[in-house]
Amino acid sequence: MQTFDLAARGLRELNQTLHTLNGTTNQTAWEIVNTRGSHAIAVGVDAPLDITVRGTTGYYCAGMNKQATIRVKGSTGPGVAENMMSGTVIVDGDASQYAGATGRGGLLVIKGNASSRCGISMKGIDIVVHGNIGHMSAFMAQSGNMVVLGDAGDALGDSLYEARLFVRGSVKSLGADCIEKEMRAEHLELLEDLLRRGEADAKAKPEEFRRYGSARKLYNFNIDNADAY
Amino acid sequence: MTSEFPHTPPRKSYTFSDAVNAEIRRAAATGIYDIRGGGTKRFLPHFDDLLFLGASISRYPLEGYREKCATDVWLGTRFAKKPIHLDIPVTIAGMSFGALSGPAKEALGRGASEAGTSTTTGDGGMTEEERGHSKTLIYQYLPSRYGMNPDDLRRADAIEVVVGQGAKPGGGGMLLGQKISDRVAMMRNLPKGIDQRSACRHPDWTGPDDLEIKILEIREITDWEKPIYVKVGGARPYYDTALAVKAGADVVVLDGMQGGTAATQDVFIEHVGQPILACIPQAVKALQDLGMHRKVQLIVSGGIRTGADVAKAMALGADAVAIGTAALVALGDNDPALEAEYQKLQTTAGAYDDWHEGKDPAGITTQDPELYKRFDPVLGGRRLKNYLKVMTLEAQTIARACGKNHLHNLEPEDLCALTIEAAAMAGVPLAGTGWIPGRNGGF
Numbered sequence: 001m002q003t004f005d006l007a008a009r010g011l012r013e014l015n016q017t018l019h020t021l022n023g024t025t026n027q028t029a030w031e032i033v034n035t036r037g038s039h040a041i042a043v044g045v046d047a048p049l050d051i052t053v054r055g056t057t058g059y060y061c062a063g064m065n066k067q068a069t070i071r072v073k074g075s076t077g078p079g080v081a082e083n084m085m086s087g088t089v090i091v092d093g094d095a096s097q098y099a100g101a102t103g104r105g106g107l108l109v110i111k112g113n114a115s116s117r118c119g120i121s122m123k124g125i126d127i128v129v130h131g132n133i134g135h136m137s138a139f140m141a142q143s144g145n146m147v148v149l150g151d152a153g154d155a156l157g158d159s160l161y162e163a164r165l166f167v168r169g170s171v172k173s174l175g176a177d178c179i180e181k182e183m184r185a186e187h188l189e190l191l192e193d194l195l196r197r198g199e200a201d202a203k204a205k206p207e208e209f210r211r212y213g214s215a216r217k218l219y220n221f222n223i224d225n226a227d228a229y
Numbered sequence: 230m231t232s233e234f235p236h237t238p239p240r241k242s243y244t245f246s247d248a249v250n251a252e253i254r255r256a257a258a259t260g261i262y263d264i265r266g267g268g269t270k271r272f273l274p275h276f277d278d279l280l281f282l283g284a285s286i287s288r289y290p291l292e293g294y295r296e297k298c299a300t301d302v303w304l305g306t307r308f309a310k311k312p313i314h315l316d317i318p319v320t321i322a323g324m325s326f327g328a329l330s331g332p333a334k335e336a337l338g339r340g341a342s343e344a345g346t347s348t349t350t351g352d353g354g355m356t357e358e359e360r361g362h363s364k365t366l367i368y369q370y371l372p373s374r375y376g377m378n379p380d381d382l383r384r385a386d387a388i389e390v391v392v393g394q395g396a397k398p399g400g401g402g403m404l405l406g407q408k409i410s411d412r413v414a415m416m417r418n419l420p421k422g423i424d425q426r427s428a429c430r431h432p433d434w435t436g437p438d439d440l441e442i443k444i445l446e447i448r449e450i451t452d453w454e455k456p457i458y459v460k461v462g463g464a465r466p467y468y469d470t471a472l473a474v475k476a477g478a479d480v481v482v483l484d485g486m487q488g489g490t491a492a493t494q495d496v497f498i499e500h501v502g503q504p505i506l507a508c509i510p511q512a513v514k515a516l517q518d519l520g521m522h523r524k525v526q527l528i529v530s531g532g533i534r535t536g537a538d539v540a541k542a543m544a545l546g547a548d549a550v551a552i553g554t555a556a557l558v559a560l561g562d563n564d565p566a567l568e569a570e571y572q573k574l575q576t577t578a579g580a581y582d583d584w585h586e587g588k589d590p591a592g593i594t595t596q597d598p599e600l601y602k603r604f605d606p607v608l609g610g611r612r613l614k615n616y617l618k619v620m621t622l623e624a625q626t627i628a629r630a631c632g633k634n635h636l637h638n639l640e641p642e643d644l645c646a647l648t649i650e651a652a653a654m655a656g657v658p659l660a661g662t663g664w665i666p667g668r669n670g671g672f
Contacts, residue, residue, distance in 0.1 A: 012449070012453070015449045015450075019452060039442050039446065040445050043449050044382075046380075058442070059434075059439070059442045060433075060442065060443070060446040063446050063450065064379040064382075064450055066379065078433065078434075079433040079434070083377055083378070083379075085378060097433075098432060102377065117432070117433075121432045123374070123418045140428060140432075142417075142418050161419055161420065161423075162420060219406075219423040219424065221424050224260075
């Protein structure tokens with residue numbers, strides 16, 4: 001395993017080093033130490049690397065990740081794995097606002113709680129949160145799946161499109177155009193897979209969740225729905 | 230028997246004019262506000278209210294056909310490893326694939342590249358038509374993040390973080406269902422045929438301190454190669470420019486309320502924002518106060534039509550300008566040759582603004598294959614190149630007359646204003662006086 005001391009070598013050298021590993025090296029296992037809450041750790045990685053971030057991070061850790069598996073042995077600041085394309089990001093601690101924002105693919109696992117706007121505008125990413133999520137999560141979520149083992153805050157799934165939301169605990173309130181939907185066999189199958197990949201299969205069973213999605217009433221503007229906007 | 234006294238002639242209200250009453254009736258009948266494309270149509274103080282003084286005994290001119298007047302511009306010299314160098318200071322503003330057809334985007338790329346300038350993507354991601362035909366392509370980083378991905382960030386020549394636009398500062402976007410073709414839907418990862426809302430705020434940052442971190446992230450993803458622009462609408466140009474500089478922008482793009490949009494509410498277009506004439510001096514002052522004028526470049530847009538407009542914007546302190554509506558007109562938008570077709574749409578050439586409906590007879594603001602097939606991207610590109618060249622020649626003509634060997638050497642002292650309003654906004658003297666309202670007292 002390669003060890004990168006962020007305090008000693010700096011952010012620029014870290015990301016440049018990771019960007020040059022374009023899948024043609026066997027140096028695929030990395031650990032980053034002395035993170036000190038730095039922003040933009042391991043952003044824009046595009047290689048099948050296995051990266052362990054030891055410590056807490058600032059904003060946008062693992063932003064726009066492609067292919068890599070990034071494990072954070074701590075908590076993350078806002079926007080972890082924002083716009084992720086593929087790969088896996090696993091946060092052992094809690095995640096601040098906008099976790100997985102606009103993510104287009106891959107899997108984000110948060111073993112603690114996620115703050116507000118988790119999965120905002122998600123576009124295909126899968127997100128598994130072992131704890132609770134804050135208000136306005138999955139706002140304008142376009143596609144992908146969000147699994148929450150705990151509770152959801154206010155206005156879950158406001159103005160969402162085709163994303164599927166699964167919550168085991170309580171939902172404080174649903175946002176505009178978000179409704180509870182029937183849980184069919186295909187969804188239980190999907191949940192089983194997401195719980196397994198999200199390292200949560202020992203904690204919860206698919207049958208314990210409820211499904212939420214779009215009522216699709218705001219898909220085309222209608223003045224009679226103006227109060228919902 | 231008629232009265233021997235004259236009747237009071239019918240008098241219509243100025244406040245409740247025919248146009249106002251027609252809009253009230255339209256709203257009452259439809260229950261929806263008016264949505265349209267383009268920029269404001271109201272009369273505003275503009276570059277037409279400024280004049281150049283030209284040369285005199287104290288300033289000698291340059292010979293029009295012999296002495297050089299350079300037009301090139303560097304953008305992104307503050308932090309980017311690979312700043313952009315353009316031959317001319319007239320760039321093409323961001324317009325999305327979705328709002329515009331693929332062939333129209335191709336034409337913009339062709340014309341701009343031949344003229345030595347850049348084009349800009351829009352709220353629909355980067356298309357092959359545009360990347361393939363644009364030598365220099367600016368990739369917009371928008372609140373919606375439709376199609377956003379690190380590969381396109383890396384193959385862009387610069388990245389423009391869009392905070393706002395002049396037509397609707399504080400507003401998001403709406404691409405109505407009739408323009409959501411299979412391809413547009415796929416690029417945006419949304420169902421076909423639904424109204425696509427573009428958020429008005431970025432999903433993962435709020436405020437100038439966050440913006441600084443967001444810019445850091447984009448720089449790290451792209452290895453500090455690309456210039457980072459920050460685009461703002463003409464709302465609070467002094468503070469927005471200062472905050473963009475503080476956040477680490479290489480370039481500030483400032484769009485006045487004359488700037489167009491693919492579609493938004495008419496009430497928004499006409500009643501929010503400031504005219505570009507009022508915005509430029511505020512932004513320039515912010516840059517000067519921070520000691521960053523010419524170090525962070527300023528691109529201005531909103532109602533730029535001619536080389537005179539280019540020269541005036543640059544004399545007020547801009548490094549470059551951007552055009553959107555004018556570029557579409559050059560491609561063939563609102564051409565009187567299509568009048569019969571505009572009549573069928575119950576409009577007339579020069580007034581057509583229902584771009585969101587996707588029925589553009591010119592084949593520019595549409596996703597209908599039957600309509601966009603009419604548009605020839607090679608010819609469109611040629612027309613745009615010609616227009617850009619003419620604008621540049623016009624600006625050079627004025628600059629030489631003012632004794633300047635580079636467009637960037639134009640200065641506010643080359644200008645006077647025709648109206649008190651324009652003098653106050655632009656910060657140049659009212660013609661025939663030394664008076665700049667608000668600055669130096671009386672005449």
